[in-house]
Amino acid sequence: MALKIWMNAGLVDEADAKVSVFDHGLLYGDGVFEGIRVYDGRVFELAAHIKRLFDSAHVIRLPLAMNRQELGEAVETTVKANGIRDGYVRLIVTRGTGTLGLNPLICKNGNVIIIADTIQLYPEELYEKGMRIVSATTRRTHPLAFPSQVKSLNYLNNIMAKIEALDSGVPEAIMYNHEGFVAEATGDNVFIVRDGVVLTPPVEAGGLAGITRGIVIRLARERGIQVVEKNLTRYDLYVCDELFLTGTAAEVIGIVEIDGRHIGEGRPGPITRLLREAFDNYARGRGQ
Structure with missing residues (x-):
């Protein structure tokens, strides 16, 4: 129809x-x-x-x-x-x-x-087993050129990084800003877990102020999980215990490999799984 x-x-x-x-x-x-x-x-x-x-x-x-x-x-x-x-x-x-x-x-x-x-989400298998991603060479647009907080129709910056991901045989890529700090993925916000603490780049690093991002931060803190917004480097992504992305379409999805390096135990970690379940319950009105 x-x-x-x-x-x-x-x-x-x-x-x-x-x-x-x-x-x-x-x-x-x-x-x-x-x-x-x-x-x-x-x-x-x-x-x-x-x-x-x-x-x-x-x-x-x-x-x-x-x-x-x-x-x-x-x-x-x-x-x-x-x-x-x-x-x-x-x-x-x-x-x-x-x-x-x-x-x-x-x-x-x-x-x-x-x-x-309707929408085509990632296959359920990726949520269970985790996703592989790469780092993009395409840099996030400089904040003095255009503010990342504006969700504009001009998405070429993200599209060029997306092409890099697809050329590498993976669905997503991490974009870094002009200083080398993590900005965002091509369509999602980035989180890592290190020693039980959830870390995510501040919006000022070049990412969008994601609606899902904000909800996940709140849900984590309501569960006693410390969340810190700070600049992250590629090194931080390589050595973290868990890595996950959040976004309207992706919701909460765990990353198990970046640039050929395994993350944690090679499957979505416990905090990622907890926050994915918490977000799903919240989104579908099933309480906290």
Whole structure:
């Protein structure tokens, strides 16, 4: 069955969901987006995602035609119209139609697009046995070039690192910043465990302020696990006891090898497994 897509003022058939070839979202990646999960028919952390979208739009001076409540209602409407029980929402705001020049201030009719569909997660086997990853040579964009906290439509920095991962036969890669510190993976935040302490790079190192990241930090602390935000190096990843990634699509997934070096005992460790279970319970409303 064809999807129903939200386009600006309401739902349209998938075949009718179109934007102009002169939209600066297409021409220049000028826009912002959010990826949001749906669990058991409930849109997960919707308010937090919409806040981050508005923050991103504010930073790039992108006006939105809808307020936060209207946007939230549009997301809910789109999810229900497509009968999504467990799935994924892509919420997109583009700059709108302009010219072939860069000037964004002449763009008109910015688009609000909402897609609700099922999602292809990593195979269950990877959650049980753990994932192999590599370090990317592609450096995270310098924070003075563009702030990593903005979730923009221009994802080429991450895509180039993703290509490195795929060329190496693995699904993910770690990206480092201009100082050599861990920033993030191509689509996920990074955590390690050393001597029972959970460590994760600060957002200032070049990673996105992930919604899942924040929840996992809170869930860990509620369970008496110390969490410290600090700069991490490649060495730290090589010698840690556990390594895991968090993200909207990935949720919590353990890493068992990086750059040919085994992590811990070669399988997801106890804290990784505990936090994966805790997050799953929280996301599906099963309490703490």
